[in-house]
Amino acid sequence: xxxxxxxxxxxxxxxxxxxxxxxxxxxxxxxxxxxxxxxxxxxxxxxxxxxxxxxxxxxxxxxxxxxxxxxxxxxxxxxxxxxxxxx
Numbered sequence: 001x002x003x004x005x006x007x008x009x010x011x012x013x014x015x016x017x018x019x020x021x022x023x024x025x026x027x028x029x030x031x032x033x034x035x036x037x038x039x040x041x042x043x044x045x046x047x048x049x050x051x052x053x054x055x056x057x058x059x060x061x062x063x064x065x066x067x068x069x070x071x072x073x074x075x076x077x078x079x080x081x082x083x084x085x086x087x
Contacts, residue, residue: 038082045076
């Protein structure tokens, strides 16, 4: 082979690996209070609805009537929405 063909057939250069930025544990973690509040809201909503049904619509707030169901589901839904941000 001539020198020209040897120069044209250079070995492919290996790409240098990119520097990977290390992740800190605090970047992905939620605050300590997040999980207890999330589960607490879901349970509070469930307890609110169960109290309404078991008491025969007299508790938790008599004047709201069926609105107690909406409050219970609202509290529970806030807890469920929090699960989307749980890491």
